[in-house]
Amino acid sequence: EDKVVQSPLSLVVHEGDTVTLNCSYEVTNFRSLLWYKQEKKAPTFLFMLTSSGIEKKSGRLSSILDKKELSSILNITATQTGDSAIYLCAVGAGAGSYQLTFGKGTKLSVIP
Amino acid sequence: EPEVTQTPSHQVTQMGQEVILRCVPISNHLYFYWYRQILGQKVEFLVSFYNNEISEKSExxxxQFSVERPDGSNFTLKIRSTKLEDSAMYFCASSxxxxxxxxxxxxxxVL
Structure with missing residues (x-):
């Protein structure tokens, strides 16, 4: 059975701090790893990673995949209260239509 | 920016009733999915749909579940006879x- 594990499950930081969120996976026929941000409802797409060692960046967020270690990290620098959300890691695997297996998420709370 | 839309935002039903959840995927996307998230739990894959047929489904x-793309834009999830444990957030996705x-x-x- 495919498995995605995220850590920590929750995190409280002060504005301006840098955080690192972790995701590890055990899946058959890995195809990609995706990060989503979930605030009130729908997961909002952040990054899709397919190649090891290539960092993807968007503003203060960045992410990198390590296929050897079967893991990924999501970094957020200079955190703001608007970064407070649940961050979901999902892995696309198998042949065919690419269903996603999600982790439980990391709940990030940024306090002023 | 195009986005996936879903209706209704909230549906309350009695146990045993049929419900239809509706989605309009992003146009020109080819793959369509339904996921669900029971309160406090992980997002779980239900079904994927490609080329007018189910390509994969979970346990x-x-x-009790079926999916349909009745026209060129809508994608629906039907639950024939709802159970209490079907209470969840249902997400549609397209790709x-x-x-x-x-x-x-x-x-x-589901009450």
Whole structure:
């Protein structure tokens, strides 16, 4: 059975701090790893990673995949209260239509 | 920016009733999905749909569930006889192949 594990499950930081969120996976026929941000409802797409060692960046967020270690990290620098959300890691695997297996998420709370 | 839309945003139904949840995927996307998230739990895959047929489904997607793309734009999930444990947020997603974009969800409450 495919498995995605995220850590920590929750995190409280002060504005301006840098955080690192972790995701590890055990899946058959890995195809990609995706990060989503979930605030009130729908997961909002952040990054899709397919190649090891290539960092993807968007503003203060960045992410990198390590296929050897079967893991990924999501970094957020200079955190703001608007970064407070649940961050979901999902892995696309198998042949065919690419269903996603999600982790439980990391709940990030940024306090002023 | 195009986005996936879902209706209704909240549906309350009695146990045993049929419900239909509706989604309009992003146009020109080829793959369509339904996921659900029971309160406090992980997002779980239900079914994927490509080329007018189901391509994969999970163990959750039993005979009580069906999906349809009745026209060129809508994608529906039907639950024939709802159970209490079907109460969850149901997300539709669409993809051109690769990244999946999620709709805002329908909260289904079964009483």
């Amino acid at each position: 959750i997607f039993d005979d 051109p192949g690769g990244t999946q974009y999620f709709g805002p969800g329908t909260r289904l409450t």
